[in-house]
Amino acid sequence: MSDMRQVLAAAVCEGLESLGLPVPDVQIERPARPEHGDWSTNAALVLARQVGRPPRDIASDLATRLDSIGVPHLDRVEVAGPGFVNFRLAPTWLQELLVDVVHAGVAGYAAPDLGRGATVQVEFVSANPTGPLHVGNGWLGSYGDAVGRLLQRCGWQVTREYYVNDTGGQIRSLGTSLLARRRGESVPEGGYQGDYVADLASRYSGPDTSYPAPPSQDDVVAAGRWAADRILAQIRSTLDRMGILFDSWYSQASIEDGGAVADTISLFDHKGLCYVDQGALMLRTTDFGDSRDRVLRKSEANGGDYTYLAGDLAYHRNKFLVRGFDRVIDVFGADHHGQVASLKAGVEALGVDPGRLDIRLGQMVSLSDGGDSVMMSKRSGNFVPLHQLVDQIGPGVTRLLSLVSSIDQATTVDLAAVRSQSADSPVYYVQYAYARISAIHRVRQQRSIPLDPIHTVQLSLLTHQRELDLLSGLSQLPEVVAVAARELAPHRVTAWARELAGRFHGFYHDCRVMGDNVDPALTQARLWLVVAAGIGLQIGLALLGLAAPETMLSSELPEAPATAPPDPALAPAPASVDPAAAPPDPAAGTAE
RNA sequence: GCCCCUGUAGCUCAGUUGGAUAGAGCGGCUGCCUUCUAAGCAGCGGGCCGCAGGUUCGAGUCCUGCCGGGGGCGCCA
Known part of the structure; x- marks a missing residue:
């Protein structure tokens, strides 16, 4: 698997070292504008002050050095703007990525192992x-x-x-x-x-x-x-x-019936964190950053019941200390903001690292x-x-x-x-792209057009801007998934899916896959591109919990859309494609 | 008063650990179906990124202060 960002970062480090320059936090980014290349680095800008040289000088030294290093797929290195070094890659980069996507399949592509098997509870x-x-x-x-x-x-x-x-x-x-x-x-x-x-x-x-x-x-x-x-x-x-x-x-x-609340309170008591105030049993949450101590059990005058907090802490003791989750994410509405400080303090009072508790307020x-x-x-x-x-x-x-x-x-x-x-919902926009992919595969079978093994196909024919844009979109999915998971921000996946659907629709419109006017070799390359796009869309739709429908007929559009319930089978659908062999069923594993 | 979130196109919202000339959808206007589904594609119009300072080679993004919106500060749950 070729992670272009890492390849370029390594090359930049090597280049800087060979120039005798210090190596900063090398940032490799994707420029917003195509004329700035496929990737770029700001290393020269970061170094300029430290080294006391104009950034463009450093950049041009770095550029010449990188030219001689021989980075795979690197076509041109340019110095631009205040001192950016821009990389222009050969299409082979994306053609190779296509093979990666197909080999990895729905289950394997864009599935970074960030958790390493750790347990997390999401409430x-x-x-x-x-x-x-x-x-x-x-x-x-x-x-x-x-x-x-x-x-x-x-x-x-x-x-x-x-x-x-x-x-x-x-x-x-x-x-x-x-x-x-x-x-x-x-x-x-x-x-x-x-x-x-x-x-x-x-x-x-x-x-x-x-x-x-x-x-x-x-x-x-x-x-x-x-x-x-x-x-x-x-x-x-x-x-x-x-x-x-x-x-x-x-x-x-x-x-409550299991006595866990009383157990939790006695745990606090043993740690000397409790005291009685006006008949109420208090927890010293201020020792852990709360703005005031909190009541665990109300005074007799107020009914003598446990408070909600006491129950919630018993519940969190259960999460961390009984069931032993490595990490807990609580999703609350913003109207629960008032309980965050005391809950976090109480969890810390249990002896649990509060960093293991992530409270997300919507x-x-x-x-x-x-x-x-x-x-x-x-x-x-x-x-x-x-x-x-x-x-x-x-x-x-x-x-x-x-x-x-x-x-x-x-x-x-x-x-x-x-x-x-x-x-007009964006969901149809994305699902329609998937339906079009499915339609292409259906028509291919109807016309008895074979799908040759990918290693025999001339992927170098994929040079149309629409084709490259689509592949470039696919190349971004792994980092999108990683960022979305790190930030607990699934809306990033939504943005990506809409973007990719857009790129697919553009490709679909401008690049005919099958037909008398299409070179059969190009048909093969495009068919595999369509397979890869389908893999990407399946991953995105599954992450969002949306169905990947094989057809969407406009006659079914009417006023009350009855969308099929989303795939209950969860994220990576087991639709792995064997790239060396038979044509895949693009929709395998995403059934209703 | 203190704490959290927030202010980006007419509306709803994106904007990747600070990057180069700020994007999308909807709404408005205009083109494109004899081909694998037009639930699509292409184009036009639309912006003092709340305001003012600061940090930086560079700020929609970070810091401070104002202004506006939402939520929270219980022996309720």
């Missing part, structure tokens, strides 16, 4: 089962899911987990609301007002509370748990539709409908549920919409605009 969504998911849950859901796919591709052992908050006051409140509805009474202040509660109440066959006596605590909890189970099933089904998958659903009640998603903002309040029951949006625009469009921008960016979803533009 996300974790919405309370007291009502349907809202759109914001969906956004962070596809984010967490995509992060899981990315890390998995990059050599981590990933566990995606939903923490089910199935205990405590919210469940009681849900039970109270349910029973009130069942008796035909209005839901009490602070209860859950949504229609789904009335709906559930009509189906609840629990204790008959139609008699005047008030329901007991047991009745309330039983009703609440019953309702939470039903709601959780709905949540699951919505997430399934969007291809947001979990390996584990972890019950908060199971933690900024808020707000909705508007043609300019009027739409409120989202679960308790009032006045909000747009995620499943409704999915019904309207389809899971694929919803999913990609949530993966185009960074989660650091607060977004406003204009429902009116999204509905009217869903047919």
Whole structure:
């Protein structure tokens, strides 16, 4: 596998050393403008001050030296601008890359082993089962899911987990609301007002509370748990539709019932980190950077229950010390910002290196409908549920919409605009490119055109700018995947996939693969280029959790696009292509 | 008051550890289907990258200060 950046970096180092110059942090970058070459380095600019010579002098010395070193594929070295050294490569570079892509296949290309088998738990969504998911849950859901796919591709052992908050006051409140509805009474202040509660109440066959006596605590909890189970099933089904998958659903009640909260607190106590203040049991989180100490167990006057933090720390003790994850990523909404400092402090108090805990806050998603903002309040029951949006625009469009921008960016979803533009969604742009690739392979088979083994094909015929642009796009995927995984930023993959689809459409338009006017040798080269583009798109689409459809007929475009559910089989689909032998089925392994 | 995120084209957003003349989609206008799907391609128009300083050979990107937007600072979860 030829990593051009490394090859060039090594050459630049060698060149500088042979000139007797110090070797700085050599940066090899891809210039934005084609006239600046395929790659460039700023080494001369960085060195200028240190050495006390004009940057262009250094650059031109370096350029002549590099010319004589004999770097593979290097066509020309030029000095430009304030002192850049620009590299222009021969097309052989990209033709060789094509072979690399085909050999590596979907499973092997752009799969840097960054995790080296370390375990990572990604916890996300974790919405309370007291009502349907809202759109914001969906956004962070596809984010967490995509992060899981990315890390998995990059050599981590990933566990995606939903923490089910199935205990405590919210469940009681849900039970109270349910029973009130069942008796035909209005839901009490602070209860859950949504229609789904009335709906559930009509189906609840629990204790008959139609008699005047008030329901007991047991009745309330039983009703609440019953309702939470039903709601959780709905949540699951919505997430399934969007291809947001979990390996584990972890019950908060199971933690509390197992006594883990008490165990965790006694662990703190043994370390001398606890004290009692006004009847409440406190944890010295200020010892670990928090702005104030936090309550673990409320005073008797306040009910004497454990706080949410105590449960959360027990849960994190479970993650790090019981299940032993090397790394934990918590994906929260920005409205949980207030708990970050105490959670991090508490984890450190457990004796865990806080660097192993990564808390990612997703900024808020707000909705508007043609300019009027739409409120989202679960308790009032006045909000747009995620499943409704999915019904309207389809899971694929919803999913990609949530993966185009960074989660650091607060977004406003204009429902009116999204509905009217869903047919123009970038997801179709990318999927259509894949469908075109599939169509080319279908037609090839229909016309009984053979696909010769790649080592017998004249890839040097691939010199059209469109062909080279497409290959250049493919060459960027490994670094895009690596950066996206490092920054936990799947939207970078989205940007790449759109870009690559664009390059493919351009190629498709200008470069006919098969036909009477096309030299058969060129057909062969282009067919392999199409195979490679398909591999790249499959990788990108799988990372984003989107289907790679073999056909998209415009007659099926109508107003309500019913996108097939995304591939549940996760990232690297096992569609390896044997480059030496038979023609591949471009869509193998990405079935629905 | 303090903490986190953020301000880029009419709208929604990209912009790779600071790189050369800032990009895409949508919307507007104009061309291109006898060929492997026009859900496509090509072109035109659209910008004081919130403002002001600073660091640097070089700042949309880093630092400081203002201005604007969102979120958070519970014995709630």
